[in-house]
Amino acid sequence: xxxxxxxxxxxxxxxxxxxxxxxxxxxxxxxxxxxxxxxxxxxxxxxxxxxxxxxxxxxxxxxxxxxxxxxxxxxxxxxxxxxxxxxxxxxxxxxxxxxxxxxxxxxxxxxxxxxxxxxxxxxxxxxxxxxxxxxxxxxxxxxxxxxxxxxxxxxxxxxxxxxxxxxxxxxxxxxxxxxxxxxxxxxxxxxxxxxxxxxxxxxxxxxxxxxxxxxxxxxxxxxxxxxxxxxxxxxxxxxxxxxxxxxxxxxxxxxxxxxxxxxxxxxxxxxxxxxxxxxxxxxxxxxxxxxxxxxxxxxxxxxxxxxxxxxxxxxxxxxxxxxxxxxxxxxxxxxxxxxxxxxxxxxxxxxxxxxxxxxxxxxxxxxxxxxxxxxxxxxxxxxxxxxxxxxxxxxxxxxxxxxxxxxxxxxxxxxxxxxxxxxxxxxxxxxxxxxxxxxxxxxxxxxxxxxxxxxxxxxxxxxxxxxxxxxxxxxxxxxxxxxxxxxxxxxxxxxxxxxxxxxxxxxxxxxxxxxxxxxxxxxxxxxxxxxxxxxxxxxxxxxxxxxxxxxxxxxxxxx
Amino acid sequence: xxxxxxxxxxxxxxxxxxxxxxxxxxxxxxxxxxxxxxxxxxxxxxxxxxxxxxxxxxxxxxxxxxxxxxxxxxxxxxxxxxxxxxxxxxxxxxxxxxxxxxxxxxxxxxxxxxxxxxxxxxxxxxxxxxxxxxxxxxxxxxxxxxxxxxxxxxxxxxxxxxxxxxxxxxxxxxxxxxxxxxxxxxxxxxxxxxxxxxxxxxxxxxxxxxxxxxxxxxxxxxxxxxxxxxxxxxxxxxxxxxxxxxxxxxxxxxxxxxxxxxxxxxxxxxxxxxxxxxxxxxxxxxxxxxxxxxxxxxxxxxxxxxxxxxxxxxxxxxxxxxxxxxxxxxxxxxxxxxxxxxxxxxxxxxxxxxxxxxxxxxxxxxxxxx
Ligand code: SF4
Ligand code: SF4
Ligand code: SF4
Ligand code: FES
Numbered sequence: 066x067x068x069x070x071x072x073x074x075x076x077x078x079x080x081x082x083x084x085x086x087x088x089x090x091x092x093x094x095x096x097x098x099x100x101x102x103x104x105x106x107x108x109x110x111x112x113x114x115x116x117x118x119x120x121x122x123x124x125x126x127x128x129x130x131x132x133x134x135x136x137x138x139x140x141x142x143x144x145x146x147x148x149x150x151x152x153x154x155x156x157x158x159x160x161x162x163x164x165x166x167x168x169x170x171x172x173x174x175x176x177x178x179x180x181x182x183x184x185x186x187x188x189x190x191x192x193x194x195x196x197x198x199x200x201x202x203x204x205x206x207x208x209x210x211x212x213x214x215x216x217x218x219x220x221x222x223x224x225x226x227x228x229x230x231x232x233x234x235x236x237x238x239x240x241x242x243x244x245x246x247x248x249x250x251x252x253x254x255x256x257x258x259x260x261x262x263x264x265x266x267x268x269x270x271x272x273x274x275x276x277x278x279x280x281x282x283x284x285x286x287x288x289x290x291x292x293x294x295x296x297x298x299x300x301x302x303x304x305x306x307x308x309x310x311x312x313x314x315x316x317x318x319x320x321x322x323x324x325x326x327x328x329x330x331x332x333x334x335x336x337x338x339x340x341x342x343x344x345x346x347x348x349x350x351x352x353x354x355x356x357x358x359x360x361x362x363x364x365x366x367x368x369x370x371x372x373x374x375x376x377x378x379x380x381x382x383x384x385x386x387x388x389x390x391x392x393x394x395x396x397x398x399x400x401x402x403x404x405x406x407x408x409x410x411x412x413x414x415x416x417x418x419x420x421x422x423x424x425x426x427x428x429x430x431x432x433x434x435x436x437x438x439x440x441x442x443x444x445x446x447x448x449x450x451x452x453x454x455x456x457x458x459x460x461x462x463x464x465x466x467x468x469x470x471x472x473x474x475x476x477x478x479x480x481x482x483x484x485x486x487x488x489x490x491x492x493x494x495x496x497x498x499x500x501x502x503x504x505x506x507x508x509x510x511x512x513x514x515x516x517x518x519x520x521x522x523x524x525x526x527x528x529x530x531x532x533x534x535x536x537x538x539x540x541x542x543x544x545x546x547x548x549x550x551x552x553x554x555x556x557x558x559x560x561x562x563x564x565x566x567x568x569x570x571x572x573x574x575x576x577x578x579x580x581x582x583x584x585x586x587x588x589x590x591x592x593x594x595x596x597x598x599x600x601x602x603x604x605x606x607x608x609x610x611x612x613x614x615x616x617x618x619x620x621x622x623x624x
Numbered sequence: 625x626x627x628x629x630x631x632x633x634x635x636x637x638x639x640x641x642x643x644x645x646x647x648x649x650x651x652x653x654x655x656x657x658x659x660x661x662x663x664x665x666x667x668x669x670x671x672x673x674x675x676x677x678x679x680x681x682x683x684x685x686x687x688x689x690x691x692x693x694x695x696x697x698x699x700x701x702x703x704x705x706x707x708x709x710x711x712x713x714x715x716x717x718x719x720x721x722x723x724x725x726x727x728x729x730x731x732x733x734x735x736x737x738x739x740x741x742x743x744x745x746x747x748x749x750x751x752x753x754x755x756x757x758x759x760x761x762x763x764x765x766x767x768x769x770x771x772x773x774x775x776x777x778x779x780x781x782x783x784x785x786x787x788x789x790x791x792x793x794x795x796x797x798x799x800x801x802x803x804x805x806x807x808x809x810x811x812x813x814x815x816x817x818x819x820x821x822x823x824x825x826x827x828x829x830x831x832x833x834x835x836x837x838x839x840x841x842x843x844x845x846x847x848x849x850x851x852x853x854x855x856x857x858x859x860x861x862x863x864x865x866x867x868x869x870x871x872x873x874x875x876x877x878x879x880x881x882x883x884x885x886x887x888x889x890x891x892x893x894x895x896x897x898x899x900x901x902x903x904x905x906x907x908x909x910x911x912x913x914x915x916x917x918x919x920x921x922x923x924x925x926x927x928x929x930x931x932x933x934x935x936x937x938x939x940x941x942x943x944x945x946x947x948x949x950x951x952x953x954x955x956x957x958x959x960x961x962x963x964x965x966x967x968x969x970x971x972x973x974x975x976x977x978x979x980x981x982x983x984x985x986x987x988x989x990x991x992x993x994x
Contacts, residue, residue: 107786107924107925107967108924108925108926108967109925109926110925110926110927110965110966110967111926120964120965122967125786144964144965147927147957147958147961147965148926148927148961148965151926151927151931152926152930154934155930182954183934183937184937186933205926206923206926206929224781225781225923227923228764228919228920228921228922228923229918229919229920229921229923229929229932229933230918230921230923230929230930230932230933231923232922232923232924
């Protein structure tokens, strides 16, 4: 199909939107409510262009034969500016430190908006949750959070309520987000163009304990932080910053820096043993992984039958396991009173904030910070992150295997578990450790492996909507990995925002690069893991292991 | 009145005898067009839906009469519900729908039980397989918009969405759906049955500063002065508003046709006329109407959601004597902006009244400036 775009005749794909066509032709169009991968909203009306003299929103409009499209006329620029002015007038601009990260603030200069002719009118209470905080006074009603929650996560925790200028985002029946069936995944945060939703911050509490000389403050970082933290400091997505991260955190005043990857190895030891036990007892199948607290909440709210039927593994998530070991095993070894130890987890995840308050789970973790909060902490300490010299994790609980490292990517937990389960079950070495069929960004992936002559069917899903889809066929499988966030933890709700598929792929690549650098590829080969079992836990699923490393679940309301 | 003639199921019988194709061409020949405002040929709409291959199809009767100053659907539903229901059955059987809905304005709840009884009676007599259900709106003006009705019936927020897909192709629950308003469906029965059916007759709702407000059946093209003679204004007429969204014009004796009204920058829409006499200030009217639109904006898109309340606040400022000439310019700018950039018909027309009154009665506004 032929159209004229800014007076140039071009051939276009009639199935694409004008916005996509413009961007392909390197024409910048500002957008607020548009988000790649979601249905267009047509709400903000900032992406206006002129089609045959009429103003239309380019994100919703398909090209028409021989139409004449102008993207930079006076009329277009004026109308865009007016809509931004109207939006800004309704938006409280007390942006926090990551102002640059917000689409709206970022476009003001380009649009040329200097003064606002209207008075602010919004007055809402902040919705403080255990993981996710919403501030409707900042909200610009773009609906990206709502569409993300519905289309990507299939949770439907929020929607618009009221109409006209009273329209606002609201959880079910105007309750607080903390009190409804929200899985606290934080995906909505990643896509908010103005920072009206963010994590419940624990940064200031952590800064307080860091000042307290009596406390031994330990930080532990999740597998996926090192592949994304660099983005907060202007490094290319996919830059691996393990050494810089450790160095910077040490500089922030943490006494020890531990690697949650070790916790991941512990999880695998327990989970693989649990699976082999079920395998020998003939069920119950499928066994479903439990590393993701977002998925746990989804299961408790919407699929509580999985608890009743014992489909869920009982393993705690890796950082909870490591936190428990830090406060027991490590405390004993280092001769420190556990009461004086503070464990801070840096996680890609907002749901983990909630997890550490679960009464079902005896926790060793005192505070959970997101990747973004960690970046803020590093900035507050005026550390030159880009140029800091690499350092290593503290060895006491800091050595991990490649199996632990890949936990950050979708399919990683399953792959790591299979490596160990294979060897536990078959009592022989697994030569090829890669399970390529469950790597990558496909929503649902599956494969088979032989254990003791029997075929084990396994499957992996990431993103709430895919989790739901996979559950429809769950009985086909023996072993299932579920992650609430698209891409796995690498795309978690606590990660640097502006996630696109492209960025996710780059982060995943970094994770597998980290793995390939590692000496050991299988969790049970980890010398520290062996030591911990030898000195402290005896063997996987022992009474002590059950006490420290396992948990239970609670049925929750659907609404 | 033609619209009150009872067809006694004879129109349905005739349509059954003719079969869908011939029924549609008869409607086309008679020149029946939609009475909701868009004037789309009814036969064509039905034909689109008929052509779709789908087991399920739907007919929706739009009875969400929310436009201020409009009350003709209520009039029909009270005085001639049998013929309306017959019209719905004809539409349903013609396109092959087994389920029809009447989307009744929430404020018309009092009509519901009588209407339901009539439906049962007519359906029994007509021996039809079509089921008709009444769905009560929840009071949103925007649900007069056909895509918002679809969302509302489906149980979602009553907010419009962008067409295409057009409802006759993909409508309610994704199935082919014909949406016609009350007057159109009633007229369809008449058009099919009556040999001397007059396609020009329309129902006009006249209200405001008149001594005889009400529903009048008049031919399109009649002079405004003739209509006024019937409605008997109290004082000399200053202006006529064509509903809230249609805008206003200074009183002059034009012929009431779509083109003539548009020539005055107004939109005739559903033949609604609110008469305003010389005792009133146009600014007061602007205030009331702006309040209505700020309240009724569905909230979906920026210009209408944020802009309509800004318009209201500006007019408030003008009435308080605090506004400057700059504010008046801003009012004009916003008015044009909202009209040009809103998503649906509500937003696109919600400032017509501002733009036309600023054009014709700017002095009324200027008088109140600081
Ligand atoms: S945290 Fe997740 S579940 Fe909760 S509202 Fe946001 S996207 Fe939905
Ligand atoms: S909270 Fe953010 S993403 Fe959600 S509607 Fe408001 S501005 Fe958009
Ligand atoms: S123009 Fe108004 S009523 Fe229409 S979609 Fe936008 S906000 Fe809703
Ligand atoms: S980006 Fe197109 S309307 Fe918001």
